[in-house]
């Protein structure tokens with residue numbers, strides 16, 4: 548008899564399984580329907596020997612000392628500050644928009660103060676920032692919105708920014724200085740030997756048993772367990788009784804070239820051209836040295852693995868029905884991006900799982916870090 552069955556071996560499942568076993572001395576079975584651990588952060592060496600992220604580029608960044616310290620037990624880190632360029636009007640300019648982006652794009656020489664004044668002159672002030680369009684147009688006006696955000700968002704989400712919650716583009720800063728880092732978090736680094744190695748160490752506790760290629764729906768009757776932690780899709784758990792929650796997915800196109808480096812930046816965004824949104828060159832992320840290089844092109848799709856919960860008010864209302872059902876099912880603990888239908892980054896999922904464990908174990912967050 549297992550104390551806990553944990554469904555899903557991504558960040559949410561692996562973190563809570565590790566704490567249950569490592570701190571709580573519980574016997575845990577963690578299952579995943581995929582043939583590997585790591586969830587969407589799974590990485591591996593491809594046939595050319597290059598470390599790639601199977602489900603698209605995953606950049607680790609956090610402001611949480613708790614999360615960073617916790618994960619540091621299972622990996623060393625390689626300092627890495629992510630940088631992205633956008634292909635706009637035939638130029639490769641830094642994104643998020645900063646001073647250099649505008650000066651390069653318009654061939655001008657604004658200072659930071661002048662750029663602030665420029666934004667103020669082109670902005671279309673909106674009283675209520677309800678949609679993604681409101682957020683951007685209110686800050687940088689219509690022209691920059693059209694050049695950088697509108698078509699990218701339409702490709703990425705299959706929706707116009709005017710149909711998406713403000714939260715989507717609120718994540719993207721606009722800067723008046725020359726900081727061209729994609730993130731500004733306190734901790735920015737990649738697991739030195741990759742995510743999968745880190746997950747292997749998280750799940751190496753003798754009280755944790757791993758069952759791969761196993762869908763929860765097929766094994767639930769076969770595995771005796773006292774409690775359940777579920778990090779799969781919440782709508783699937785409840786047999787889609789309120790309908791299928793909408794997700795955006797991706798199709799990946801992989802390319803390996805016989806050159807050491809192919810791009811001028813780790814990621815190039817293509818807001819206006821092509822059907823793909825962005826191209827990532829993995830060696831920038833890993834720091835790997837190799838005579839070849841691997842790129843991935845991301846084509847957003849409506850069908851496929853559930854990757855991105857689509858943040859609209861209608862979807863939030865649909866999820867609220869599932870959440871009420873989940874709250875009324877106290878024997879099951881729903882966690883993670885899919886279990887709580889939230890657009891979480893990796894560090895947020897780890898924080899959520901640590902908090903959930905603290906509640907389950909009846910201890911404080913500080914105690915569980917011990």
Ligand SMILES: Cc1cc2nc3c(=O)[nH]c(=O)nc-3n(C[C@H](O)[C@H](O)[C@H](O)COP(=O)(O)OP(=O)(O)OC[C@H]3O[C@@H](n4cnc5c(N)ncnc54)[C@H](O)[C@@H]3O)c2cc1C
Pocket residue numbers: 554555556557558559560578579580581585586587588602603604605606607608761762763764778779780797854855882883884885891892893894896
């Ligand atoms: C393309 C892409 C890029 C991203 N980039 C970043 C980034 O740069 N930085 C960042 O911080 N975050 C990024 N994220 C987000 C990150 O992937 C998530 O925060 C994280 O993976 C969530 O972990 P999780 O455990 O909740 O879910 P997942 O990693 O999705 O793990 C859930 C697991 O549950 C399994 N499962 C589902 N249903 C069942 C079932 N019925 N039975 C058994 N197993 C089941 C799945 O197979 C999966 O392995 C990105 C996401 C995507 C899609």
